[in-house]
Amino acid sequence: MNFEKIIGNEKVKEILQKALKNNNILHSYIFMGISGIGKKLFAEEFAKGILCMSEDRACGNCKSCMEFESNNHPDFMEILQQEDAKNIKIEQIRFMQEKIVEKPIISNKKVYIIDDADTMTTEAQNCLLKTLEEPPEYAVIILIASNESKLLNTIKSRCTKISFEMLSDENLKSYIHENITKDITPNMISMCAGSIEKAKTILEKKSVYESLEEIVNKIDSKDLIEVLNNAEILYKSKDNIQELLDYINIILYNKKELKYINCIPIVEEVKRRLLQNSNYDMSIDGLLIRMWEEVNEEYNRG
Ligand SMILES: [Zn+2]
Structure with a gap:
């Protein structure tokens, strides 16, 4: 056997x-x-x-x-x-x-x-x-x-x-490394929730997920306009925005820093609003601005 x-x-x-x-x-x-x-x-x-x-x-x-x-x-x-x-x-x-x-x-x-x-x-x-x-x-x-x-x-x-239980992130990572690609970020592994199938769909849209990581990584930029300009992918992803926002939450969570963790409720609120058909572009604007304010709080106060 x-x-x-x-x-x-x-x-x-x-x-x-x-x-x-x-x-x-x-x-x-x-x-x-x-x-x-x-x-x-x-x-x-x-x-x-x-x-x-x-x-x-x-x-x-x-x-x-x-x-x-x-x-x-x-x-x-x-x-x-x-x-x-x-x-x-x-x-x-x-x-x-x-x-x-x-x-x-x-x-x-x-x-x-x-x-x-x-x-x-x-x-x-x-x-x-x-x-x-x-x-x-x-x-x-x-x-x-x-x-x-x-x-x-x-x-x-x-x-x-x-x-059957879902696979641990470690198990999943070693499977993907051996069988698919070594080029996958820890955030993407978290997003898979232990499923190889999910990993495959994420890897198919890898550039989208990479853009999201970049958006969050640069949200502490002092220049809000730059933050908004970098976020094009969010403005054009109306169809699967809920999934993308879930991914942003994973990135925020994995940063393990209070100012990022504090952004998670903001994302959750925007997810809810979008489900209630709030204006799409305005909701994304609001999301980015509030996250930017949260992360740059000290700077703003100063
Ligand atoms: Zn036999």
Whole structure:
């Protein structure tokens, strides 16, 4: 079993490894936790271990492991959202049910992963329920979900829940450094809230986040006009301003200095006002001026 490649969630690793070692595999699991922390990688590695024909579990050498690695395993299936769809549909569950009654071909078990299971329509969930109630003895079903409240209680009560925790900033940083880029600031890491997926979206808009760091870093400039002129990115980011303001709060907080921490309530107030449709440009002006005053308080008083 090869969980070494996967970062974080040591407790989950232990539980799954133990289940494999003791051959104590249950019929249905829910892997629950925020997106982007590796639930699917865990599920796939677990599936590979369940299907492996060697006592090693995910030995990498047996027929099952080789078929699995070439995405060709007849006893394994992933149910995913179809392109452009926001749901897992009942037809997909019915298709799975047609397949699941056929005996395994290579391994002793069959494993089905339903990704984004919390996006199953209610009909799809009710349909799946029949299989969860009376699964074939060789079947293992793993639901992956981030929003527990979207799953019917009847589904939840029939699955064993495995809870995933968000990654620590340290874990996330070393993952990103090794797999994506070394060029990411500590503030960006904080903004990811432990999610690799979030890190990827942040890195796609990296220049925006860098501009925000520059705005905050220069807010102590004596020249208010310069501060306002440097903040172009805020004036043209109406669509995702709430997220950008959250990021400004992270930068302010990480500066660990009272005059910056004192700016956080100002940002929060502007966030609220914008949600109530206050004039956009005036709100941004107000934000910058008040932050500037707060940070340069001594100078202003003098
Ligand atoms: Zn194997």
